[in-house]
Amino acid sequence: MRHIISIQLFNYGRRQRRTLSKKDLNIKIDELESSLGTIKGLEIQIGRITDEEWEEPMGPTPFPSVGTFRDWDKKLLNRYKPFYMPLCDLCCLCTYGKCDLTGDKKGACGIDQKAQQSRIVLLACCIGASTHTAHARHMLNHLLEEFGRDYLLDVALNTNVEAPHIRLVCGYKPKTIGDLEEALDYVETQLVQLTAAAHTGQEGDNLDFESKAFHAGMLDHVAMEIADISQISTLGFPKGVSEAPLAQMGFGSIDTKKAVVMCIGHNVLPSVDIIDYLMEHDLFDKVEIGGLCCTAHDNTRYDNRAKILGPISWQLRYVRSGIPDLVVIDEQCIRLDIVEEAEKIGAPVIATSEKSMMGLPDRTHDDPDAIVADLVSGRQKGVVILEPRKVGEVVVKTAMAVSPKRKEFKEPSKEKLFENMEKCRGCLECVMACPNNLPIMDAVKACAEGDLSLLSELQPLCVGCGRCESACPEDLSIISYMYAASADQCKDECFQVRVGSGAITDVEIREVGRGIVFGEIPGILALVGCANYPKGGGEVAKIAEEFLKRRFIVLATGCSAMDLATTLDEEGQNLYEQYPGVFDAGGLVNVGSCVSNSHITGATIKIANIFAKRPLRANYEEIADYVYNRVGAVGIAWGAMSQKAASIAAGCWRLGIPVIVGPHGSKYRRNLLGRKDKEEDWITLDARTGDDMYIGPVPEHLFYAAETIEEAIVMTAKLSMRPNDTTKGRAVKLSHYIDLSKKYYGTMPDDLELFVRGESDLPFTMKVELLEYLKKKGWEEGKIGMPDPTLLDRMIRRKK
């Protein structure tokens, strides 16, 4: 009797070590002889359909659990040790407390300050990752209902690797939108485990907390990928740069003669219905749809007649302008006083997500015309409508009916906007409350005396948080003053933004992979994140321009992608107009909204897989090892503010991609810093021989808050170096590092000797000067090795 039975067991975690849930089971019986007869080719599947068409064998870590990559994380965390800076010395998370954790004190549960800080980092990453996951869930459930499980994934032109994160982390290849559910189930399950680790009396070691934060980050990129590839595939978004047209942004892009709808948030579904309704009823010439934050990006990806009003920080400014006739909120980064603010300008609010109902009555199941009547009459200041397919009709009808009634609000007089400013009592409360300590008091006082210039200068520096107003004992409307002082100029502002192009195509990866890995393209710079800038959004454009000129590939998403558009050259052109929108040296690509960040990390994964042919399937450590050692990618989140920015960054850290944040980013309360002065920290393995080798401090840091943009720019050039750079590549990178140091620091770098491996690394034109410098520093040729670098023992090909 012959029994040939193969059983494949998959679980959300390390295989073989977990109990099975029914959805994990797949039993394949090739041939079985029994008393009942012979059974051939029987396959019993419960749950997921195994991927028979993907020839690549399963890698070592499908559906990794919380501790699967602990060793990998600790390799990184050993090199980049956390420097904690508590934002609060106390803990008040449970009723044992409050506990004072200052210095070497411990809480009633036994936790110490380091563990507490890393616990907060983990919580931030869990909140961030959960937010994208919840977004992805809402999106996917809706799309499955509307398009069906079998709707084919079609993410980017000429692209085979449609979902690098899912392939890498989960180990399967999704073909339809229905296939995405499995990965999403997995992410949700893991996030619950991670959140549980933050409970009192659970995890106690700071590095284990950090490793869990990395895990949350990795999961976040899977969730973002699911959200974005499902909407790209079904909603007709651009599938690559060649399909991305220009859209308009700014106050001046809005035709205020039309009824104006302002959508705030990150989930495009309600806006899609509004746009569909406008198209079906031919109403685009009567209604403007403008968006703030990521919904704005995704609206333009759906239809570039939609307008981008601006980044998250412009919410209050837009409302105070009186322009919107109706406000639609979906999810994330919405001002929580939006209903109160909108009420002041007579604009109803429609909330469209269960996550953000703002105390409004749920009218999802009511007749649309009855809802419209209540909103137009003012009987209700806002409503909740959770069915996206009902939102369009109510929004458009309400906006059109409300608009003519709002004339007095639409163009508020300067007198009205400047009301009460003479009451300023010079108490400085506003300045003390302002995150950037802007000189608000002086500006208000000057304005009261007729000089508007100071207030108008503050406008681009203001992050729109409203803390000054809330602190003011006279309840002065400082943001309205700032708007009024620069309204004439604001109203004309109209910028061109390239629409988010989504995933980087396989063809593009093939074309640039070599240049990036060998360092001939000096790096990939991703400008991502929110608008919590220390000195306004113009800084993002300055950073981008510096690296575009130096032929880096510059990618942007979210609010940063918007802010890039607002700086114009002498001919009135912004960077989108000056530089080609291509994923190649010197190209500037708007990838899209927050969830499109997954395509940036996805591109680095695809470089390892498509260009270097490294196996992708459930092979996270090897791919991360490759990206870390070879792909000179650097992320800058100059205005990072949210928990989502934390989890996005954490997903980069686990892949070995350094992230720089602006000064406010120091409030994430820890940096991950390398010590270039400690040679022992920079020993790596040579995969050819297994020998240990000193490689110099490349990349020097993993998470780093810069004080000024000049510092960020020089650090970006430095962090783009990798141990694998060819001599030609290193010479290019060094020449940028030296040049930028001279430009912004007014001097040569003081650590060049740590990055020059041999004379051939030296930029040819500076060779004599540099050799002189290196001689003084006691530099030795060949001290820094050029291995085939790896941190993984298993990558060593010939062990001694």
Place this chain on the structure above:
Amino acid sequence: MSAKLRPGQTAEIAGPKHAMVFPKPTVVASMIKRAKRPLLVIGSKAPEIVTDDGDLIDYAIKIGKKGKLTIAATGHLIGEFKKRKAKNVYSIPFMNLGDRLRDTDWNGFDGKGHYDLVIFAGSQYYMEWLVLSGLKNFAPNLRTISLGNLYQPNASWAIGTVNHSEWMSILKEIIENLEEKK
């Protein structure tokens, strides 16, 4: 609460352990004089801080020279010091500096040993707040002074929240009381 103990940003209240305010500028000068290995950290806002005869960088150079202090210039500030031909100035990112100061094995920029007193001025308020928090919690033996004009609760000692002219006269008095060290 005395006005001097009011933090420079409304919500920046740390915890039970917070900085003492100097009773008078001469105490700052004598603490610096008594220190064996003092370090002066100057942040990127220094060029924007106008004094009677220049800016905070000029004051920093004077303090450094008179008190024989090593200066750490954070951000991209080193160029300014070089332009003014200042000696004994090192460039280091603010975060790196905090990280090294909490490491008792770090032997300083010149390799001659750890610093025993670190004095901060000219940094972005909230960044200095955080670096000082890192040091308060993880470098218990390091004494820190904030010379800024907004109270820094995480330092060991601070000038406290004072207006610009009061601040300038305090800084001048400190400089006057730092006789040239040999």
